[in-house]
Amino acid sequence: MGGSVNMEVGADGVAVITIQNPPVNSLAIDVLLGLKEKYVEAAKRDDVKAIVVTGANGKFSGGFDITAFPKIQQGGSNGYLSKVSTDLMIETIEEASKPSVAAVAGLALGGGLELSMSCHARIATPKAQLGLPELQLGIIPGFGGTQRLPRLVGLTKAIEMMLLSKPIASEEGKQLGLIDEIVSPKDLLVTARQWALDIASGKKPRLSSLHRTDKLESLGEAREIIKFARAQVKRTAPNLTHPLLCLDAVEEGVIAGGYAGNLKEAEAFAAAVVSDNAKGLVNVFFAQRATTKVPGIAELGLKPRKIQNVAVVGGGLMGSGIVTALVLSGYSVILKEINDKFLQAGLGRVKANLQSRVKKGKMSQEKFEKTLSLVKGVLTYDVFKSVDMVIEAVIENIDLKQSIFVDLEKNCKNDCILATNTSTIDLNLVGAKTRSQDRLIGAHFFSPAHIMPLLEIVRTDKTSPQAIVDLMALGKAIKKTPVLVGNCTGFAVNRVFFPYTMAAMMLSDLGVDIYRIDNAIKSWGMPMGPFRLTDLVGFGVGAAVGAQFVKAFPDRVYVSKLLPRMLEAQRLGEQNRKGFYVYDEKRKARPAPEIKEIIKESQAESGIMPNGKPLAMTDKDIVEMIMFPVVNEACRVLAEKIVVQASDLDIASVLGMGFPPYRCGRISDISQFEIISLDFPLFCCQMFSPLQCVHVFYTS
Numbered sequence: 078m079g080g081s082v083n084m085e086v087g088a089d090g091v092a093v094i095t096i097q098n099p100p101v102n103s104l105a106i107d108v109l110l111g112l113k114e115k116y117v118e119a120a121k122r123d124d125v126k127a128i129v130v131t132g133a134n135g136k137f138s139g140g141f142d143i144t145a146f147p148k149i150q151q152g153g154s155n156g157y158l159s160k161v162s163t164d165l166m167i168e169t170i171e172e173a174s175k176p177s178v179a180a181v182a183g184l185a186l187g188g189g190l191e192l193s194m195s196c197h198a199r200i201a202t203p204k205a206q207l208g209l210p211e212l213q214l215g216i217i218p219g220f221g222g223t224q225r226l227p228r229l230v231g232l233t234k235a236i237e238m239m240l241l242s243k244p245i246a247s248e249e250g251k252q253l254g255l256i257d258e259i260v261s262p263k264d265l266l267v268t269a270r271q272w273a274l275d276i277a278s279g280k281k282p283r284l285s286s287l288h289r290t291d292k293l294e295s296l297g298e299a300r301e302i303i304k305f306a307r308a309q310v311k312r313t314a315p316n317l318t319h320p321l322l323c324l325d326a327v328e329e330g331v332i333a334g335g336y337a338g339n340l341k342e343a344e345a346f347a348a349a350v351v352s353d354n355a356k357g358l359v360n361v362f363f364a365q366r367a368t369t370k371v372p373g374i375a376e377l378g379l380k381p382r383k384i385q386n387v388a389v390v391g392g393g394l395m396g397s398g399i400v401t402a403l404v405l406s407g408y409s410v411i412l413k414e415i416n417d418k419f420l421q422a423g424l425g426r427v428k429a430n431l432q433s434r435v436k437k438g439k440m441s442q443e444k445f446e447k448t449l450s451l452v453k454g455v456l457t458y459d460v461f462k463s464v465d466m467v468i469e470a471v472i473e474n475i476d477l478k479q480s481i482f483v484d485l486e487k488n489c490k491n492d493c494i495l496a497t498n499t500s501t502i503d504l505n506l507v508g509a510k511t512r513s514q515d516r517l518i519g520a521h522f523f524s525p526a527h528i529m530p531l532l533e534i535v536r537t538d539k540t541s542p543q544a545i546v547d548l549m550a551l552g553k554a555i556k557k558t559p560v561l562v563g564n565c566t567g568f569a570v571n572r573v574f575f576p577y578t579m580a581a582m583m584l585s586d587l588g589v590d591i592y593r594i595d596n597a598i599k600s601w602g603m604p605m606g607p608f609r610l611t612d613l614v615g616f617g618v619g620a621a622v623g624a625q626f627v628k629a630f631p632d633r634v635y636v637s638k639l640l641p642r643m644l645e646a647q648r649l650g651e652q653n654r655k656g657f658y659v660y661d662e663k664r665k666a667r668p669a670p671e672i673k674e675i676i677k678e679s680q681a682e683s684g685i686m687p688n689g690k691p692l693a694m695t696d697k698d699i700v701e702m703i704m705f706p707v708v709n710e711a712c713r714v715l716a717e718k719i720v721v722q723a724s725d726l727d728i729a730s731v732l733g734m735g736f737p738p739y740r741c742g743r744i745s746d747i748s749q750f751e752i753i754s755l756d757f758p759l760f761c762c763q764m765f766s767p768l769q770c771v772h773v774f775y776t777s
């Protein structure tokens with residue numbers, strides 16, 4: 078709901094119709110009805126020769142109003158939405174007697190670009206973003222985009238833009254034929270008006286995109302392109318159906334014409350919009366934007382303080398990754414190490430991280446040198462008085478961290494934020510020997526820190542709201558999604574996912590093949606299965622972190638002998654290229670038949686196979702046995718208020734663990750229920766069918 082559409086008719090006979098619906102001029106149903114009303118009025122008025130459609134405040138439109146989807150997905154009627162494609166885009170705009178020109182500034186995405194494509198020409202400002210990103214929401218373009226974009230830019234480019242949900246800039250749009258002219262923002266309306274008048278008077282051709290065929294490939298070629306795209310989708314996104322629905326609509330249009338394609342698109346859109354995948358992906362869209370609107374903090378209206386200089390203590394894998402993330406966003410960073418050897422190694426890692434961007438063509442040599450010059454290596458705290466924030470990233474040793482924080486308190490100014498990158502240790506312990514509890518905060522990055530998009534911000538009871546607001550702002554500035562979490566073993570992400578590997582170890586001890594487990598979980602949508610993940614993390618780290626969970630949650634852990642036996646056999650994971658898999662020089666994983674004996678040993682020691690025989694189970698059982706305990710732990714994290722809102726856990730799981738976003742939203746759904754029992758130990762799973770073993774019972 079909301080938004081408005083205005084119309085002003087000039088002395089030149091051009092009606093300028095303006096969409097007004099901040100912040101992105103989304104096409105809410107009221108806006109679409111408003112557009113219809115103004116177009117009908119313009120058609121009737123004798124003083125109107127031609128029409129220009131534009132958006133207020135330098136933005137054309139961010140597309141259909143996404144806030145309307147949840148209601149439709151819960152069974153609400155989609156009302157006028159289903160008619161927009163033919164009633165508004167074709168009959169009212171494209172086939173009207175008076176021509177329309179779109180004046181596009183800022184962005185024309187989704188329905189916004191579709192609206193512009195039903196006009197007879199498009200004039201854009203240089204920095205406009207143009208795209209059909211609907212697929213990232215689990216839906217497909219629904220206002221004729223699957224038909225008009227291929228007709229304007231050709232099939233290959235149109236399919237790429239839709240499947241990748243990737244917008245293009247005006248210049249590329251002009252080269253492709255999507256944009257007719259690029260002009261400065263101040264000339265936008267003047268030029269668009271002139272184009273509209275020129276089309277009305279016949280000086281310029283009146284082109285209807287839906288009927289064009291000049292950019293379309295021949296039928297044979299088109300079929301090949303679509304066949305290739307389908308195969309790609311099936312290979313890279315086997316659990317998703319909406320990209321295939323999108324290709325079906327495109328194909329129908331190529332074979333039977335734009336109008337028939339439009340009807341097919343409407344049918345496919347209606348099916349996609351109510352799918353579980355769309356529910357999950359729409360939830361993720363809003364979850365991502367909700368993370369900084371923290372109840373209890375947002376209302377305080379605090380402004381983030383300026384953070385210019387940051388220090389990182391420890392230049393290991395995590396520390397150097399954090400330094401890289403900071404310098405990439407223009408921060409000056411001091412990297413402190415304990416001796417020159419470690420310091421040079423840390424600086425070398427930062428350099429290598431940046432060099433890899435140069436190699437991939439993502440950074441120029443000049444930018445590389447400028448970025449690297451932002452890091453200064455030191456061995457003492459002498460220059461720490463100038464820093465606004467310190468992030469400690471040394472090994473997980475409580476005594477060491479405590480002594481570092483004592484030093485930091487002595488050497489930093491008294492409003493400097495003191496952050497720790499610990500992934501498991503209680504923050505109260507880390508800061509136990511300091512008096513600066515209000516500015517002590519967790520900044521938990523995920524490895525590799527310069528690539529992974531999540532930043533868990535951990536607060537204690539004493540962390541000040543200002544420190545939280547400051548770290549949130551820094552997180553956004555370095556292009557991370559910051560999620561605020563409470564203090565507990567593993568915080569939100571590692572805590573929720575500790576049963577992921579433990580349940581997998583238990584299944585192995587029950588006789589299920591480890592590669593089958595990994596394949597089942599990967600096919601379900603995780604980026605890798607639990608055994609491959611353990612190899613990646615490294616067995617040393619895995620065992621140390623596992624021990625923390627055993628200590629913290631003894632009632633619901635499964636302690637397998639598998640990891641210790643692998644360590645005894647000098648199998649450390651990817652680190653020495655021997656773990657549950659073996660790895661070649663390019664780190665390509667291959668199953669390792671030689672570990673059969675180690676697995677058997679662990680199975681014998683655990684003695685949990687029913688009657689000593691391997692447990693038979695389907696792939697679905699495997700997924701449930703592993704993911705249900707994860708969901709249970711998520712419920713506990715919510716119940717203990719470790720996260721303030723359920724959507725934070727959804728987005729943290731997606732960005733921190735690669736949980737498939739199209740399956741996301743379940744945790745938010747579950748949080749609507751009252752958890753009445755949480756005390757069923759994971760180990761009992763073997764005695765029940767997987768479904769019975771969900772140890773969260775909830776009532777609606």
Ligand SMILES: C[C@H](O)CC(=O)SCCNC(=O)CCNC(=O)[C@H](O)C(C)(C)COP(=O)(O)OP(=O)(O)OC[C@H]1O[C@@H](n2cnc3c(N)ncnc32)[C@H](O)[C@@H]1OP(=O)(O)O
Binds near residue numbers: 101140219
């Ligand atoms: C039938 C049609 O084919 C179907 C459609 O059109 S579906 C919609 C297709 N459009 C999209 O997918 C675009 C989605 N939006 C975006 O990618 C980005 O928001 C953007 C590029 C427009 C702006 O990005 P950015 O400047 O970083 O701001 P961002 O924080 O993302 O968004 C600003 C606000 O606009 C809202 N917003 C953005 N697009 C919206 C949309 N299409 N509908 C409703 N709200 C929208 C956001 O939720 C956010 O609200 P908040 O301030 O309350 O959190």
